[in-house]
Amino acid sequence: MRRRDNVALGARAIGVAAFVVVIAILPRFLSDFRASEMARVGIFFIALVGLNILTGYTGQISLGHGAFMAVGGYASALLIAGRPGLELAQLEAPDWLPVGDGMRDFWTIPIAALVAGAFGFLVGLPALRLRGLYLALVTFALAVSVPILLREPEKLTGGTNGLNLFGTTEDRLTGAIDNTVHIPVLGKDMTFNDWTYYLAWTVALVGLAIAWLILRGRSGRAFKAIRDSEVAATSSGVSLASYKTLAFAISAAYAGAAGALLTILSTIVTPGSFPVFLSIQLLIGVVIAGLGSLGGLMFGALFLYYLPVGIQELADIGSLPNGLQDAAKSPGMPSVIYGVALILVLFLLPRGAAGFLRRLLIPLTKRL
Amino acid sequence: MRRTSILIGVMAAAFALALPAAHGHETADPGVTGNSILIGGTTPLSGVASAYASVARGAEAYFNYVNARGGVNGRKITYKYLDDQYNASITVQQTRQLVQQDRVFAVYNSLGTEHNLAIRDYLNSVRVPQIFAATGARTFGADFRRYPWTIGYQPSYTGEARIYGRWIQKNRKAARIAILYQNDDYGKELIAGLRRGLGPMKSRIIATQGYEVTATDVQSQVARLKASRANTFMIFGTPRYSIQSFIYANRLGWKPQIFVNSVASASNLMEIASDAGNNKRVNGTISIQFLKDPTDSTRWAGDAGMKLYRQVMKQYLPKGNPNDVFHVYAMASAYTLVEGLRKAGRNPTRSGLMAALASLDSRKNPFLIPGVAIKTGRLDRFPIEQVQLTRWSVNRRGNGRWVRFGPLQRTPG
Numbered sequence: 065m066r067r068r069d070n071v072a073l074g075a076r077a078i079g080v081a082a083f084v085v086v087i088a089i090l091p092r093f094l095s096d097f098r099a100s101e102m103a104r105v106g107i108f109f110i111a112l113v114g115l116n117i118l119t120g121y122t123g124q125i126s127l128g129h130g131a132f133m134a135v136g137g138y139a140s141a142l143l144i145a146g147r148p149g150l151e152l153a154q155l156e157a158p159d160w161l162p163v164g165d166g167m168r169d170f171w172t173i174p175i176a177a178l179v180a181g182a183f184g185f186l187v188g189l190p191a192l193r194l195r196g197l198y199l200a201l202v203t204f205a206l207a208v209s210v211p212i213l214l215r216e217p218e219k220l221t222g223g224t225n226g227l228n229l230f231g232t233t234e235d236r237l238t239g240a241i242d243n244t245v246h247i248p249v250l251g252k253d254m255t256f257n258d259w260t261y262y263l264a265w266t267v268a269l270v271g272l273a274i275a276w277l278i279l280r281g282r283s284g285r286a287f288k289a290i291r292d293s294e295v296a297a298t299s300s301g302v303s304l305a306s307y308k309t310l311a312f313a314i315s316a317a318y319a320g321a322a323g324a325l326l327t328i329l330s331t332i333v334t335p336g337s338f339p340v341f342l343s344i345q346l347l348i349g350v351v352i353a354g355l356g357s358l359g360g361l362m363f364g365a366l367f368l369y370y371l372p373v374g375i376q377e378l379a380d381i382g383s384l385p386n387g388l389q390d391a392a393k394s395p396g397m398p399s400v401i402y403g404v405a406l407i408l409v410l411f412l413l414p415r416g417a418a419g420f421l422r423r424l425l426i427p428l429t430k431r432l
Numbered sequence: 433m434r435r436t437s438i439l440i441g442v443m444a445a446a447f448a449l450a451l452p453a454a455h456g457h458e459t460a461d462p463g464v465t466g467n468s469i470l471i472g473g474t475t476p477l478s479g480v481a482s483a484y485a486s487v488a489r490g491a492e493a494y495f496n497y498v499n500a501r502g503g504v505n506g507r508k509i510t511y512k513y514l515d516d517q518y519n520a521s522i523t524v525q526q527t528r529q530l531v532q533q534d535r536v537f538a539v540y541n542s543l544g545t546e547h548n549l550a551i552r553d554y555l556n557s558v559r560v561p562q563i564f565a566a567t568g569a570r571t572f573g574a575d576f577r578r579y580p581w582t583i584g585y586q587p588s589y590t591g592e593a594r595i596y597g598r599w600i601q602k603n604r605k606a607a608r609i610a611i612l613y614q615n616d617d618y619g620k621e622l623i624a625g626l627r628r629g630l631g632p633m634k635s636r637i638i639a640t641q642g643y644e645v646t647a648t649d650v651q652s653q654v655a656r657l658k659a660s661r662a663n664t665f666m667i668f669g670t671p672r673y674s675i676q677s678f679i680y681a682n683r684l685g686w687k688p689q690i691f692v693n694s695v696a697s698a699s700n701l702m703e704i705a706s707d708a709g710n711n712k713r714v715n716g717t718i719s720i721q722f723l724k725d726p727t728d729s730t731r732w733a734g735d736a737g738m739k740l741y742r743q744v745m746k747q748y749l750p751k752g753n754p755n756d757v758f759h760v761y762a763m764a765s766a767y768t769l770v771e772g773l774r775k776a777g778r779n780p781t782r783s784g785l786m787a788a789l790a791s792l793d794s795r796k797n798p799f800l801i802p803g804v805a806i807k808t809g810r811l812d813r814f815p816i817e818q819v820q821l822t823r824w825s826v827n828r829r830g831n832g833r834w835v836r837f838g839p840l841q842r843t844p845g
Contacts, residue, residue: 097533104525212644224616224645225546226520230553257532330521332550337521340646341479376477376515399478 114318184316354418490762591843597629709830
């Protein structure tokens with residue numbers, strides 16, 4: 065290996081180590097509530113890792129990742145509730161459905177990921193025949209229809225009001241306990257918000273590590289080959305069918321884990337929690353983070369969570385001139401600011417946050 | 433030596449345990465200071481349901497009006513409302529923010545059925561009042577035994593549709609009824625209420641068509657309802673779809689007696705649907721009313737309540753549309769909250785406020801049509817239970833307005 069590669073690898077290792085350390089100690093510097101916000105950022109992060117594998121590395125656009133999150137979210141909710149929980153909510157599962165007798169919330173995350181992954185595999189099959197715009201349309205159709213389909217078996221999923229886990233699953237759902245009660249984890253007491261933070265980010269870091277392992281090996285090379293040229297990839301012996309469906313399955317599994325976490329944090333799951341806009345948002349997030357790179361995902365996740373929150377807080381800043389404050393409060397303004405911010409970011413960072421990071425780091429490592 | 437260190441350790445641990453416990457026994461509830469009361473809620477300010485933003489802004493304007501006149505018992509009301517984009521999972525997160533971060537005294541005027549359902553268990557478990565949930569779902573008034581910290585405000589959807597059913601039973605014996613409904617709890621609750629009101633005539637419902645909240649258009653549904661040869665058309669949907677229904681009924685040459693639910697019966701919407709009088713189907717439509725109609729300037733010309741409404745709009749919400757009836761709803765609700773806070777006394781507590789809201793008895797609310805009382809009791813958590821039937825009447829120049837008829841009617845949940 066050449067010296068420069070070594071240096072670049074070293075810089076990357078230091079970056080990752082620093083990232084993990086910051087994630088681990090961040091709650092000490094944040095208020096309890098900010099920790100719960102960062103947990104939501106973690107959910108976006110997980111979904112973005114998955115979407116980046118599909119869109120960034122394999123070149124398959126998806127406007128339907130909200131649908132995979134919905135599948136994961138409902139799978140998790142049904143497993144946490146189990147038959148007894150559903151009965152308390154005056155619902156019932158058909159006999160063939162293995163919902164079990166209720167499961168501790170965090171154990172449902174890997175299962176939800178598997179269920180969503182299987183669903184992603186099935187979606188990947190027809191997607192083999194479609195490219196570009198047509199694939200975007202098909203996945204968009206998923207984003208529109210899946211929440212409605214999940215709502216339809218009303219006896220099972222609670223219809224529009226969804227599954228409210230609060231009160232039916234006291235001991236299995238961590239969020240159903242009073243916020244002042246502390247949750248023992250490894251001999252330490254944690255508030256619910258800190259608990260959600262560590263849960264989300266543990267899943268996120270494990271997911272990031274798995275993604276890195278997948279992408280640096282044979283599969284990763286195959287994904288990139290498909291992205292760059294399907295013809296060239298096929299002629300080099302890459303099976304389009306298996307790798308495209310694999311990418312869909314992996315990507316959907318990440319979204320499923322994110323959906324399960326959303327259920328656990330919200331203590332409910334409703335069809336409205338996965339609007340079409342969520343799917344679009346995720347694609348925006350992955351573009352802003354930088355397609356085909358894991359380095360900028362944190363920025364993408366922060367952007368997705370904090371831009372809408374920030375726009376709202378704009379209206380509360382007392383020192384703003386009156387005209388601006390009125391403008392910030394007028395209906396529709398949040399969407400306008402969102403759009404403008406999006407255009408600005410894409411204009412200033414055409415290759416996303418990851419491209420920007422690389423531009424910063426390359427001159428630094430070159431000098432060493 | 434060893435024993436002392438253990439002893440010190442135990443004492444330190446006990447101290448650490450005792451600290452939060454001592455902290456937990458505050459006498460005053462969060463959100464109330466010597467000169468302010470902080471309340472909060474969620475409303476869709478962006479996204480598909482952003483038309484409801486007026487429900488928050490109107491209330492805020494009224495609080496500002498009250499604050500400029502000294503507030504409630506010397507305290508100014510601060511109302512912090514967050515944009516949940518009509519997404520219940522965001523509602524949960526933001527409500528936790530209001531309770532944990534902003535430490536609001538109460539959650540007030542949060543909007544939407546599933547959104548209020550999503551936070552009800554949480555708020556009741558941490559004993560934070562959930563006041564005047566902005567939804568007509570029956571459960572917010574009916575299930576107070578299980579959820580003592582929750583109270584709704586407007587008449588229930590069931591109660592509303594029951595009045596239509598009873599009126600049909602009495603006045604349209606030959607009715608053959610077709611229903612367009614939103615395919616969710618709100619639409620289904622209206623249907624259930626209608627069936628109850630129709631009693632023996634419920635078999636006269638000959639066609640029902642649902643539409644999804646995400647639908648763009650209800651033309652095919654209206655066409656199928658017309659094909660059923662019904663002569664009575666119930667529109668149980670939100671504004672966008674009710675306007676479409678009027679337009680398609682007209683285009684298809686269908687001439688039923690139309691009923692439109694109060695969610696979609698604001699005058700400004702009816703004017704859009706009637707297309708300057710060109711859409712003859714709109715004339716004669718029946719709905720209910722419990723709020724004064726801001727577009728009806730002739731009826732309320734000298735009315736003190738509507739004068740106050742216009743003054744508050746002009747002074748504190750100059751950019752808002754004064755013809756938007758959601759602003760009137762918001763001010764009615766804000767007015768009742770102010771009444772409740774006054775009643776809760778000089779040093780309001782959360783439980784004191786809930787007790788005050790469970791013993792309201794007032795006919796003074798200037799934003800409700802005359803005679804409508806705000807009345808609650810130990811076993812009655814529906815503040816507004818009276819409405820009046822109303823008919824859209826178009827004059828020769830093509831201008832329409834709601835004309836109320838018949839007596840005030842009760843809408844028991």
